[in-house]
Amino acid sequence: MGIDLIIFTVLSAVAIASALGVILSKNPVNSVLCMITCFVAIAGHYIMLNAQFLFVVHLIVYTGAIMVLFLFVLMMMNLNADIEPQKRNWLKYAGAISGGALLLVLVAALRDASVPAIQSGNATDIGLIKNLGKTLFTSYVVPFELSSVLFLSAMVGAVVIGKK
Amino acid sequence: MDLMTSFDWSFVIEKLLLISxxxxxxxxxxxxxxWGERKVAAWIQDRRGPNRAGIFGLLQPLADGGKLFFKEEIIPSTxxxxxxxxxxSxxxxxxxxxxxxIPWGDVLYFGDRAVxxxxxxxxxxxxxxxxxxxxxVYGIMIGGWASNNKFSLLAACRGASQVISYELPMGLALIALFMISGSLSLKDIVEQQRSGVWFVVLQPIGFLIFLICAFAECNRTPFDLPEAENELNGGYHLEYSSMKLGFYLFAEYINMFISSALMATLYFGGYSFPYMDSLGxxxxxxxxxxxxxxxxxxxxFIFFFMWVRWTLPRFRYDQLMxxxxxxxxxxxxxNMLITGAVILYRQNGFN
Structure with a gap:
């Protein structure tokens, strides 16, 4: 058993356990913390694939920004297990059925999909920031520029709204 | 057995030593x-500062640490x-x-092994x-919320929004730096400053923004609103005692040290110094x-952090935002726009 496989197994176990924790824990704050753990474990998978830029952006955007906002809202509204409203029965059935349907779709898709062997470790360097930047600024320059304008306008918009 | 051979053990040991x-x-x-903080404060306020434990009070941090360790550990029942x-944690x-x-130095040679x-x-x-x-920000937010105290929660929210708000200009200031350096590796950035000029000369505004943001990210005065004791009874660590409080206070000083090292690395040449390659x-x-x-x-930089703390008053929260x-x-x-324009002009003039 190589070191790659050991790390992969540990990361996957952490990711799955914490993902289960997100849905199983009663306290919303614990759910958010489990989700953060899950994101960090997935970021670990990115680094195993040598996708360094994706790894760090995943950490910055998801664990650093979005989950902080989640936690912020939960803490400000002080949601606890005690005040969680009891869900109706039909809601539970609807959830179970739609979840099961999604599982069916995923299994069906996986059955037909051809899974290429994943190159391990440093065999690929497509995820390095230099290669990624070159691809973004040559093949995909228009969508990239458009989305950057969108982000800039969102940022300026936040300032403008804040000024009112 | 495969695991034992697939490893470069000397590399692992070298890195472990370096990390420790x-x-x-x-x-x-x-x-x-x-200790330095208290000495600088004393010097600025014309006092003597800690001078009882050891020469110049040098054993004071040990005494403080021991005190924090042996205090009663209280976890509120709520x-x-x-x-x-x-x-x-x-x-x-x-x-x-x-x-x-952070590159703490260039390469050291032990025999034929370069470290x-x-x-x-x-x-x-x-x-x-x-x-x-x-x-x-999680450390502050989790601690502040878990205390189940409204002052702690308020302080934690302040801290979180402050860190998020100041991350943006910090990132934008760094982008301008990357446009010059063309690399995100700190080692490359230092090597470029070693052969050229320090980036503070090329990016004075960027450095200023980064410095201000570093103060805010470290929760240092004049941006220490998460621990504004006269408004919040002490801040996000209000309910903490013993070494857990010590961890919070200690983390702040580690952050200060690391951000000082980072500013030195990014804008002041890191481990390079003038004429280092022509000394022979x-x-x-x-x-x-x-x-x-x-x-x-x-x-x-650490001295500068302290100097500011004992000179400037705290900002009001809306002023901070x-x-x-x-x-x-x-x-x-x-700053980013100007940097981009200058780089473009230097590459191909006004064509």
Whole structure:
């Protein structure tokens, strides 16, 4: 058993356990913390694939920004297990059925999909920031520029709204 | 057996030693920063400062640490037990993580083995620091919320929004720096400054923005609103006692040390110093002098942090937000624009 496989197994176990924790824990704050753990474990998978830029952006955007906002809202509204409203029965059935349907779709898709062997470790360097930047600024320059304008306008918009 | 052979054990041991050295050094420096803080405060306020324990009060940090260790550990009965302990641990963890990508020196030669004095030279170095800084807010938020105290919660919310707000101009200031350096690896950035000029000359506005944001990210005066004791009874660590409080206070000093080292690395040449390649000394000696130069610059920044703390009053909260969103972000965007224009002009003139 190589070191790659050991790390992969540990990361996957952490990711799955914490993902289960997100849905199983009663306290919303614990759910958010489990989700953060899950994101960090997935970021670990990115680094195993040598996708360094994706790894760090995943950490910055998801664990650093979005989950902080989640936690912020939960803490400000002080949601606890005690005040969680009891869900109706039909809601539970609807959830179970739609979840099961999604599982069916995923299994069906996986059955037909051809899974290429994943190159391990440093065999690929497509995820390095230099290669990624070159691809973004040559093949995909228009969508990239458009989305950057969108982000800039969102940022300026936040300032403008804040000024009112 | 396969595992044993697939490893370059000397590499692992080298990195482990380096990690222990860097961690030990950050802890030691953070410890003596508390002493330095009090000495600087005393000097600015025309007092003597700690002078009872040891010569010049040098044993004072040990006495303080011992005091924190032996104090009674109290976990409030209404607090969330697990998260209450997790908060300070997270604060400490994220404070220590950033040191991984800072190049503490050039290459040291032991016989024919070259040891790079950097734990991880990854080509996303600076982004890693941004990521860890972004996660640093969890320590404050979790601790503040788990205390189940409204003052702690208010302070935690202040801290979180402050860190998020000041991350933006910090990132934008860094983008302008990357446009010049063309690399995100801290080692590359230092090497470029070694052969050229320090980036503070090329990026004075960027440096100023970064400096202000560093103050805000470290929760230092004049931006220490999360621990404004006259408004919040003490801040996010109000309910903490014993070493858990110590962890929070300690994490702040580690953060200060690391951000000082980072500013020295990004804008003041890191381990390079003027004429380091024309002295004609042996490479190892130059490396050691370089480490000394980096620490000299770092200590200068730490002193600056303290100097500001004992000189300026605290900002009001709305002023803080106004400064972050309405002054620093537009300024950083403008800085980026000008940098881009100059780079473009230098590449192909007005064609």
């Amino acid at each position: 050295a860097v961690l030990g050094l950050s802890l030691l420096i953070a410890m003596y920063s508390t 607090a969330n037990q697990f998260l209450f302990v997790l908060g300070p 997270m604060a400490m963890l994220t404070a220590c993580l950033t040191s991984a990508v 790079t004095l950097q734990i991880a030279d990854v080509n996303i170095g600076v982004l890693w620091i941004m990521a860890v800084v972004g996660m640093g 000394l042996s490479p190892n000696l130059v490396t050691i002098l370089g480490i000394c130069a980096l620490f000299l610059k770092t200590f200068a 106004k400064l972050g969103w309405k002054v620093l972000i537009p300024l950083a965007l403008l």
